[in-house]
Amino acid sequence: MVSRKVMVIVFFALGLFNACQDKEGIEQAGGLQIIRIEHDNQTELFLEDVAANYTSIPLEMTEESLIGYIDNIAVSENFIYVNHAKGILQFNHAGKYIKNIGENGEAPGNYRQVRSMIIDPADQSIVVTDYVLRKSLKFNENGKLLAESESLSSPPIFIASIPEGYVIITDDIIKDENSSILSINNFFIQDREFVKLDSLKPIMSKVDRFGGSIWRHPSFITRSDSTNFLFFPIGPFNEQIVRDTLFQINQNGDFIPHLKFQFSENVINEEGKRVFFIEKMEVNDAYYLVTYHYEGNYYLFGYDRKKGNSWLVKDGLRVKNLEGHYLPKSNGISYLMTEGVSEIKGEEPNPMIHLIDWGK
Numbered sequence: 001m002v003s004r005k006v007m008v009i010v011f012f013a014l015g016l017f018n019a020c021q022d023k024e025g026i027e028q029a030g031g032l033q034i035i036r037i038e039h040d041n042q043t044e045l046f047l048e049d050v051a052a053n054y055t056s057i058p059l060e061m062t063e064e065s066l067i068g069y070i071d072n073i074a075v076s077e078n079f080i081y082v083n084h085a086k087g088i089l090q091f092n093h094a095g096k097y098i099k100n101i102g103e104n105g106e107a108p109g110n111y112r113q114v115r116s117m118i119i120d121p122a123d124q125s126i127v128v129t130d131y132v133l134r135k136s137l138k139f140n141e142n143g144k145l146l147a148e149s150e151s152l153s154s155p156p157i158f159i160a161s162i163p164e165g166y167v168i169i170t171d172d173i174i175k176d177e178n179s180s181i182l183s184i185n186n187f188f189i190q191d192r193e194f195v196k197l198d199s200l201k202p203i204m205s206k207v208d209r210f211g212g213s214i215w216r217h218p219s220f221i222t223r224s225d226s227t228n229f230l231f232f233p234i235g236p237f238n239e240q241i242v243r244d245t246l247f248q249i250n251q252n253g254d255f256i257p258h259l260k261f262q263f264s265e266n267v268i269n270e271e272g273k274r275v276f277f278i279e280k281m282e283v284n285d286a287y288y289l290v291t292y293h294y295e296g297n298y299y300l301f302g303y304d305r306k307k308g309n310s311w312l313v314k315d316g317l318r319v320k321n322l323e324g325h326y327l328p329k330s331n332g333i334s335y336l337m338t339e340g341v342s343e344i345k346g347e348e349p350n351p352m353i354h355l356i357d358w359g360k
Helices: 004-016
Strands: 027-030 032-037 053-058 070-075 077-085 087-092 097-101 114-120 127-129 137-138 145-148 156-162 163-174 182-192 196-209 229-231 247-250 254-262 276-283 287-294 295-306 311-315 334-339 351-357
Touching: 032 287, 070 114, 070 351, 077 114, 087 114, 127 156, 137 156, 145 295, 254 276
Parallel strands: 032 254, 114 156
Antiparallel strands: 027 032, 053 351, 070 077, 077 087, 087 097, 114 127, 127 137, 137 145, 156 163, 163 182, 182 196, 229 247, 247 254, 276 287, 287 295, 295 311, 334 351
16 A cells, blocks of 8 residues: 555645745634735726746547537547547647547447546547446547456546556535435555555545535645645535635645635625625646636636736637637646637537637
């Protein structure tokens, strides 16, 4: 088994989030750094106003590569992989469609619902986790299956590459002895053949049912420097717990509160309803980015980690020469998805990927 010390080194190698030290606009409260989100200070910005650079790539639509809703993407040295409802599509860096990777089904080597997708830097293979079949799969650039894990006890929702192999995070909902609903996320390490090496302590959260379902949108990793943090939003919209904090993993595998985002207005209104809800956080060398929900709308808050100033836009950023607003996504890299002109008569507009370099 891998020692706890080695696991800590492994997690620090992930480079999830980097701490921001005593910048202007960050308050201190009991040792916990607080960044305030001034909800009334809204503006309108274009992507080029805040990003150092970005590359726009229109994806070629053929009869084999028609795309509905895009779940996430991964970018290797030679290819772009797009995960959508029907499977995984491979494009080159110019956006030309190459092939489908794997097949949607239940046979060995198939997947049903890809939840997380990464590029293994060791060999540029594409590695995915399947939520329905509870397993991980790895394909090479030609689409050949290289490895497939055994079925896990809980659905995997996240995977990241580390020197020893992969970090897997699984998600499960159970009832305790009092019939309360518990959410359990297990963290463990696998080698590159998906053999389990060791585990960290699970995260357990008690949540309430809301409309028969639980609202869940894990947001675990964006990469920056070497300080190890994660953000873990979980729970229904009527939950009174405010999930607004980055957590640091200490040497015992515990999750310690480190950095908090605080709204300028009350999160809970007079009727006891939660009106502000942070959906995800992304950290890069230039910004803390927070996407939050308020009264049916999404807002994007950016905090400049070097200058200490911030900005806030409703619905997301604009893109030059395109209509609409767009929220950034992240799956190891940061990107926007927009629509272009369709090359197939009568079909939906071609999607376009904007790969973002936020700067330093």
